[in-house]
Amino acid sequence: MSDVTLTIDGVQVTVPAGTNIVDAARQAGIAIPVFCYHPRLKPVGMCRMCLVQVGTPKIDPATRQPVLDANGQPVITMMPKLQTACTTPVSPGMVVKTTTEEVKFAQRGILEFLLTSHPLDCPVCDKGGECPLQNLTMGWGPAVSRFDYNDKVHFEKPVKLGDLIYLDRERCILCARCVRFQDEIADDPVLGFDNRGRNWMIISKSDPPFNSKFSGNTTDICPVGALTSSDFRFKARVWELQSKPVICTLCPVGCNLTFDMRHDRLMRVMPRENAAVNDIWICDKGRYGHRFIESPDRLTTPLVRRDGKLVPVSWDEALEVVADQLTIVRTRYGGNALAGLAGAQLSNEDLYLFQRLLRELGSENIDTGIGGPAALPPDEMGGLLAPGPETDLSKLGTGAVVLVVGADPEEEAPLYMLRLRGIAQRGGKLIVAGLRPTKLERSATTVVRYAPAGELAFAQGLLKAALENGAKLATLERMQGWHELRRSLSQAKLADFATACGLSEAVLTSIAQSFLTAEHSLIVYGWEARSAGLALVETLAALMILTGKVGKANNGMIALLAGGNSRGAIEMGVRPDAGPGYEPRKQRGLDANGIWAA
Ligand code: SF4
Ligand code: SF4
Ligand code: FES
Numbered sequence: 001m002s003d004v005t006l007t008i009d010g011v012q013v014t015v016p017a018g019t020n021i022v023d024a025a026r027q028a029g030i031a032i033p034v035f036c037y038h039p040r041l042k043p044v045g046m047c048r049m050c051l052v053q054v055g056t057p058k059i060d061p062a063t064r065q066p067v068l069d070a071n072g073q074p075v076i077t078m079m080p081k082l083q084t085a086c087t088t089p090v091s092p093g094m095v096v097k098t099t100t101e102e103v104k105f106a107q108r109g110i111l112e113f114l115l116t117s118h119p120l121d122c123p124v125c126d127k128g129g130e131c132p133l134q135n136l137t138m139g140w141g142p143a144v145s146r147f148d149y150n151d152k153v154h155f156e157k158p159v160k161l162g163d164l165i166y167l168d169r170e171r172c173i174l175c176a177r178c179v180r181f182q183d184e185i186a187d188d189p190v191l192g193f194d195n196r197g198r199n200w201m202i203i204s205k206s207d208p209p210f211n212s213k214f215s216g217n218t219t220d221i222c223p224v225g226a227l228t229s230s231d232f233r234f235k236a237r238v239w240e241l242q243s244k245p246v247i248c249t250l251c252p253v254g255c256n257l258t259f260d261m262r263h264d265r266l267m268r269v270m271p272r273e274n275a276a277v278n279d280i281w282i283c284d285k286g287r288y289g290h291r292f293i294e295s296p297d298r299l300t301t302p303l304v305r306r307d308g309k310l311v312p313v314s315w316d317e318a319l320e321v322v323a324d325q326l327t328i329v330r331t332r333y334g335g336n337a338l339a340g341l342a343g344a345q346l347s348n349e350d351l352y353l354f355q356r357l358l359r360e361l362g363s364e365n366i367d368t369g370i371g372g373p374a375a376l377p378p379d380e381m382g383g384l385l386a387p388g389p390e391t392d393l394s395k396l397g398t399g400a401v402v403l404v405v406g407a408d409p410e411e412e413a414p415l416y417m418l419r420l421r422g423i424a425q426r427g428g429k430l431i432v433a434g435l436r437p438t439k440l441e442r443s444a445t446t447v448v449r450y451a452p453a454g455e456l457a458f459a460q461g462l463l464k465a466a467l468e469n470g471a472k473l474a475t476l477e478r479m480q481g482w483h484e485l486r487r488s489l490s491q492a493k494l495a496d497f498a499t500a501c502g503l504s505e506a507v508l509t510s511i512a513q514s515f516l517t518a519e520h521s522l523i524v525y526g527w528e529a530r531s532a533g534l535a536l537v538e539t540l541a542a543l544m545i546l547t548g549k550v551g552k553a554n555n556g557m558i559a560l561l562a563g564g565n566s567r568g569a570i571e572m573g574v575r576p577d578a579g580p581g582y583e584p585r586k587q588r589g590l591d592a593n594g595i596w597a598a
Pocket of ligand 1: 171172173174175176177178179202221222223224226227
């Protein structure tokens with residue numbers, strides 16, 4: 001994209017074409033006040049807070065060249081009225097003025113107008129201290145209001161927009177940030193406007209109300225205290241909080257968070273910006289699902305059973321008891337009588353040391369989780385064929401093809417849903433294949449519904465189509481299990497796979513071709529795909545290898561695993577069949593189900 005040079009308040013700045021004046025001014029170090037504009041949302045020009053004077057070079061109609069003054073400078077024609085900086089794209093030679101009396105008059109007027117019915121209850125408002133309305137009023141607004149307090153319009157407040165979010169209609173400035181977030185980013189268009197004039201208001205349109213897994217983000221981007229969360233209301237003043245950086249372990253995304261603490265008590269959970277992981281968003285599970293850390297039922301000190309009762313002991317005592325018991329069991333029955341289960345939320349360091357302890361004691365009976373009928377074997381392909389370093393889903397768009405197979409990212413890894421949706425919005429191809437409808441399908445460029453039990457035939461059909469259309473077989477020769485896979489491929493025609501998965505040969509061929517020829521090829525697979533059996537994942541892996549781009553940035557396989565650090569557990573060797581780094585063990589130990597059954 002070409003660059004455009006313009007002048008804002010006398011400062012020359014060069015920005016990519018298409019940039020709006022607000023963002024161009026930011027790059028020049030000039031703040032233009034905004035309410036409705038948000039850099040992650042499409043501009044709508046609703047609040048008029050960003051009004052500025054804009055001029056463009058006068059063009060000679062005969063020569064189509066700028067008209068120059070006596071000093072050889074372009075003659076600037078100022079637009080007769082103020083313009084909204086958030087909706088006006090820059091143009092070459094543009095001149096913008098943000099501090100003239102006319103602009104200041106408009107800014108004061110807009111703020112005075114916004115405050116006509118504002119309750120001014122900052123002392124009891126959760127947003128107080130981090131409120132754009134407070135800040136902009138101090139910076140750009142009138143010092144006093146000419147509006148009689150008794151003339152303010154009052155509404156019932158607060159009203160529950162949903163179980164988690166309250167709306168204070170008196171504070172709402174009707175900027176539509178919340179509505180647009182739900183429409184554009186979360187793809188849950190559950191908020192909207194109702195009524196008109198002074199009664200214009202935000203409402204929830206869904207049943208149950210505010211039905212979205214991302215609702216908490218609206219409280220972050222609401223520029224006033226109109227939206228507050230039931231989790232944080234009246235708990236603390238924001239200037240009392242100390243923010244501690246943490247990583248969410250409630251799903252495999254690993255969103256960056258802060259725990260905002262007051263006197264060592266968790267007051268609220270906020271997103272911590274990381275463009276490569278969660279940008280500025282988190283899901284409601286991550287925001288509201290951490291209260292367990294303060295549960296009175298949580299173990300915070302070691303307990304040892306004495307005389308049939310669990311009694312609190314020091315860590316030294318507890319470790320001594322554990323060491324004694326492990327030694328006794330090993331001496332009497334051998335190391336194989338020991339077993340260990342670790343949580344898949346632990347750090348890599350803890351997981352590595354855990355398996356090492358067990359293996360040093362002579363046990364291979366090591367696993368994560370608690371087993372059960374839904375437990376799946378460790379996933380290897382999502383690690384071995386993981387996208388290369390420098391992968392950044394936030395940048396992918398045109399040229400990328402993402403094949404999502406048997407996964408429901410909204411449930412399994414919520415922020416990935418926003419990321420994958422973003423890739424499609426930026427022009428990438430998003431092919432969503434599965435047995436059941438998922439929300440991600442609404443953002444897909446292609447939706448594939450294969451027949452029940454047809455997932456393996458679908459993947460084999462893609463592989464067959466790829467090979468029939470010139471993909472290089474040699475790249476697969478070194479792949480483990482390739483010869484069996486090749487045999488099953490050679491025993492059937494593409495038409496057979498198409499029939500078995502309920503799709504046409506043309507669909508399989510078109511998906512395979514676009515996947516293989518894409519600049520960036522990604523496969524995302526989830527629980528549904530993994531529970532269909534290892535052969536499906538291996539077939540998808542073969543398709544990935546055929547691209548020849550394994551190990552490169554933005555190319556590879558992403559498995560949506562259940563635990564926050566399941567990948568770390570697999571790589572650190574917390575599994576019965578392999579040690580750290582996928583190193584196979586001579587003897588396979590028991591998995592979680594085997595341990596319980598032993
Ligand atoms: S609730 Fe907040 S984000 Fe939504 S329209 Fe009102 S002020 Fe804007
Ligand atoms: S998407 Fe996953 S990692 Fe991110 S906040 Fe939600 S549960 Fe936590
Ligand atoms: S910020 Fe530009 S109109 Fe609201």
